[in-house]
Amino acid sequence: MSGSGVPTWEEIARDHGRFLYTVAYRLTGNSHDAQDLVQDVLLKVRRGLETYRPGSLEGWLSRITTNTFLDEARRRGRRPVDLLPDDPDRVIPPSPGADVVLAAEALPDHVQDALRRLPEEYRAAVVLCDVVGRSYEEIGEILDVPVGTVRSRIHRGRALLRKALT
Amino acid sequence: MTNGFTGGDRGFGAPAHLGDALSALLDGELPPPVEQGARAHLAGCPACAGELVAVDQARRWVRSLPLVEPPFGFYERMLLDRAQPTAAAFGARSTLRRRAGLAALGAAAAAVTVLGVGSPSQAPVNPAVPRLIEAHATSASVGADLLSKLAPAGVPVSFGR
Numbered sequence: 521m522s523g524s525g526v527p528t529w530e531e532i533a534r535d536h537g538r539f540l541y542t543v544a545y546r547l548t549g550n551s552h553d554a555q556d557l558v559q560d561v562l563l564k565v566r567r568g569l570e571t572y573r574p575g576s577l578e579g580w581l582s583r584i585t586t587n588t589f590l591d592e593a594r595r596r597g598r599r600p601v602d603l604l605p606d607d608p609d610r611v612i613p614p615s616p617g618a619d620v621v622l623a624a625e626a627l628p629d630h631v632q633d634a635l636r637r638l639p640e641e642y643r644a645a646v647v648l649c650d651v652v653g654r655s656y657e658e659i660g661e662i663l664d665v666p667v668g669t670v671r672s673r674i675h676r677g678r679a680l681l682r683k684a685l686t
Numbered sequence: 687m688t689n690g691f692t693g694g695d696r697g698f699g700a701p702a703h704l705g706d707a708l709s710a711l712l713d714g715e716l717p718p719p720v721e722q723g724a725r726a727h728l729a730g731c732p733a734c735a736g737e738l739v740a741v742d743q744a745r746r747w748v749r750s751l752p753l754v755e756p757p758f759g760f761y762e763r764m765l766l767d768r769a770q771p772t773a774a775a776f777g778a779r780s781t782l783r784r785r786a787g788l789a790a791l792g793a794a795a796a797a798v799t800v801l802g803v804g805s806p807s808q809a810p811v812n813p814a815v816p817r818l819i820e821a822h823a824t825s826a827s828v829g830a831d832l833l834s835k836l837a838p839a840g841v842p843v844s845f846g847r
Contacts, residue, residue: 533761541756555760562764631747649713650748656715668706675709678744679737685747 526572529562532581540581546647547589549636560588582652583662586644590663593640626685634684642677649674704734709741 532540540561544554561584564570570584626634635643641663648659659670704724710716711724728735 530765533764537756537761538753541760542754545754546751551757554754555757558756558760559764626747628751631751635748646748650745651751656710656713671706671710671715674713675706675741678709678741678748681747682740682744685744 526568527565527577529565532562532565532577536578536581539578540585543582543585543647543652544589546632546635546651547586547643549632557585557589557592560592561585564588578652579654579658582648582654586648586662590640590644630685631681634681637684638677638680642673642680645670645673646677646681703731704728704737708734708738709745712738712742712745 540558541554544557544561545551548554548557561581564584570580572580635646638646644663645659648654648662649656654662656667656670656674659674660667663670665673704711704727707716707720707724711721716724728738
């Protein structure tokens with residue numbers, strides 16, 4: 521840590537480099553964009569652009585990484601988030617034979633590919649929940665959305681993943 | 687009334703499906719009373735039970751993804767970049783610029799490794815040959831082959847422009 525208690529980017533690279541790269545890779549879906557994203561994150565850390573509050577360093581990093589990713593996605597003008605109609609009673613049709621689904625396994629590359637195809641906002645919520653392990657409340661703070669929106673994005677993201685992989 | 691589920695009760699007695707609450711149930715994100723209600727609903731709703739299985743499958747797939755190793759030397763190249771203020775790679779946002787920067791950094795790292803001197807972009811290169819000769823002459827025995835002993839020290843001269 522530096523004198524101010526803020527971790528240096530060298531410390532981050534040394535102690536959390538694999539975690540940071542993993543989050544970036546799960547968000548972007550490919551190595552080149554993941555490298556770009558990690559560099560952008562470390563640049564922000566280096567320039568002191570992100571306020572560090574003592575606590576979970578990986579939570580802080582995942583916040584910066586996710587928001588940098590979403591900022592870049594918005595800058596590029598990618599797909600809007602609302603690809604699914606807002607139907608609260610929508611039910612995902614179960615596939616033929618739920619027991620078969622339970623036994624099914626998906627290859628990591630296939631899961632990653634399906635993840636990459638999700639709208640960015642769904643993907644960010646799913647990654648923060650299922651890769652990083654943040655709570656809904658924490659995800660809401662990171663993404664600056666209500667918990668209900670987090671819940672919706674996670675559920676819809678999972679539903680799309682499930683559909684893509686079966 | 688609503689039970690905290692996404693759909694709630696539409697007001698004409700039709701049971702709402704759990705919808706988004708299914709994922710929240712899997713994640714332990716429902717308050718206990720709401721969770722009890724959700725489980726009671728699941729027991730009598732095959733549609734929601736099937737959807738629960740589906741999203742649980744997706745959830746477990748993502749959670750089982752492994753950590754990803756960064757490319758070999760990825761962070762080391764950034765450390766090297768930090769030591770070279772002229773390199774633009776670290777601050778570059780575009781992939782193209784970053785890749786060009788990393789390629790330049792890779793070349794610089796190779797030069798450092800092979801030649802043991804600074805980056806090729808550092809100009810002018812000055813191997814200080816007269817000083818080397820003087821130092822060698824001081825320590826060399828009388829009658830030694832001065833030129834052949836200087837040959838290794840002369841290598842850096844070859845990349846001078």
